[in-house]
Amino acid sequence: MGIPWDLIIIQTVNGVVTGMILALVASGLTLIFGIMDVVNFAHGELFMLGAYMGVVVLATSGSFWLALVIAVLVVALLGAAMQIVTLRPLLGRDPLTTILATFGISLVLQNYALWQFGPVARKIQEPFTGRFNLFYLEYPYYRLLIAALSGAIIGGFWLFLKYGKYGIWIRATTQDRVMAQAMGIPVPLVHTAVFAIGAGMAAASGVLFGPLVGVNHMMGLDWVLKAFIVVVVGGMGNLGGSVLAAIFISLLEAYASIWVNPSQAVIASFIVLILTLLFRPTGLFVPTPK
């Protein structure tokens, strides 16, 4: 049997597109962990709330782009409030307390969404519906747009971290919290801002991905599970590593599905996770620890 080049190219496109969405979800997660040592189990629900906010704004304004911007802002504010009310008082305590707190928040938000919006899945209409021929498939331009926008958001954030004044505050706080505070950086404010940025990124991915699945109260679950794998494989708290790991894992699953059935292909990411934890627990995409 020859090598199915057409399928390999299709799966490369799929892997990169899925990888970029996953990278956007995982970036927020890894950022929050990197700076606050908080494993945010409510990240999937912020993704879901972003999508619901998109539905509401789209229904009232009719503009997808406005829905995207407002959803990001509202969920970022909600994230800030969440951090101030529930996580800030737990700073410095056993990490288990923050895990339990965010897990509790995730249950509250899930059930809130079900109560508020009901069991019927909602639709976000994509801003355009064109398609192009990719071998035997018609491939939607919108998927490429999602990948490009995700890349742009992550890239913009990377530039902000690298060159922006407040980005430098964030990096300083990540490196040494006590020293940053001694240098006059308002560490609690940085924590809140980072949580808000992470929440906003989750919301952006929720709105962007919404048109492909329909919006429902459980839509964050599948993504956040994969995002956790990505964060571990990419190196906890390492933004660049998470992006690379997201693309790597998505490509791996996409290629695996050429030769094995989908249920087995999904296992590929878990195998990578286990191997990473066994042989390189600091993550695949970080410099070798000395």
Add this chain to the structure above:
Amino acid sequence: MADREAFDDLWYRGKVTRRTLIGYGAATAGALGATMLVPAPWQAAFGQAKAYKIGTTQPLSGAGAAGGKTALVGVQMAVDRINKSGGVNGRPVELVIADDESKPDVGRRKTEKLLVEDKVDAHVGGFLSNICLACMPVYEEYKIVNIIGVCLDTTITTTKCNRYTFRPFDYAPSQAVAFAPQLVKMGKRWHIAYADYSWGQSTKDAYADQIKKVGGEIAGTTGIPLGTADMTPFLSKISGNFDGLFGIFFGKDGVTIGNQAFDLGLTKKYKWAGDGAIAESTNIPALGSKIEGFIGINRYIPVFEPPLNTPAHKKFFDDAKARLKQIDSSGPDPDRYVQSNYEAFNALKLGMEKSKFRGREDTDKLIAALEGLEMKEGDDFPQGDKLLRKEDHQAFLRQFIFEIKGGKPKIVQVVDREKTVFPPACKFA
């Protein structure tokens, strides 16, 4: 450190004194006592008559919660209607609701609680097939009748059947018998994409058998794990020389495949058909125009075309729609989960009346009454006539083949109950 002190001050400034503790305690006790003085709604109508306790297990949280909520609406509709019209055998019905959290282990634990602590007389419900299968042995162990509300896994009434479990609605083999001739008319070669868990697998097998039996062929199958958000990498592999794509998905997975198969052009390139759960009324808003032209089969569709243009169906539809509006502001039409739970409860009521059921001690009499039960179209069974077969406790009913046109299902063909019969494959222990 100043921050730390400030937060400690913020969070620990409230002092609990003995006086405040006693004050709050007394207020709570008073509030609880006041609620206990208010009688349950059925007590006013039935006086001292002892209520039948009927349990219902539904996924009210977790992955299956959206469907579980509508399923519960069906059960509550039936119970309210029964209690308003004199109860069963002159006694009211008290519903004991349990949330299985969409997890088999929790479902089993909650079922044991219903049977041991709540001491229910019978059970109506169950939504996810893996949970129904996990709980069935518990009903058998405690010898309590279990009427399935939604679970469609074929083995519930075939290889894993038991004496205490009844399914008063259809299952995949009978739907496949009803639908396969139409499918083969649409195209000879089919590719089946299915949700890769118990229900999806058994349904896929049933359709593959029937399509082959009526002269069709299966070009390939693709099982996609339950809850997969991005199916595109798996759907991209579906290609080749076949006529139709047949989907077996429900809930949010139904929305996902409907959207993503359309986006890849699969629903344009091939005939697009599948289990009616894909285009359930609760899924259609999220599918929009992408589900146009889909051909499906379902036991219930919320339309008033013949033979569903009956006063009984109108009554059911209006009540269900009003109740669904309370849990979802978009006011969805009732789906098959509302219908089958409503009718499952009414099947139990009929069996209880026929057997003069008094309680658990009459379980054998209730089983005898339910075996071979004829259910006639009317207010109790707005979907149509049904027969609950004695040999495997599986019901047979008419099926609707429909097409989505203008965002609504339209009946293409009504398949009579007699044409959905599939031989029994159950041996009770």
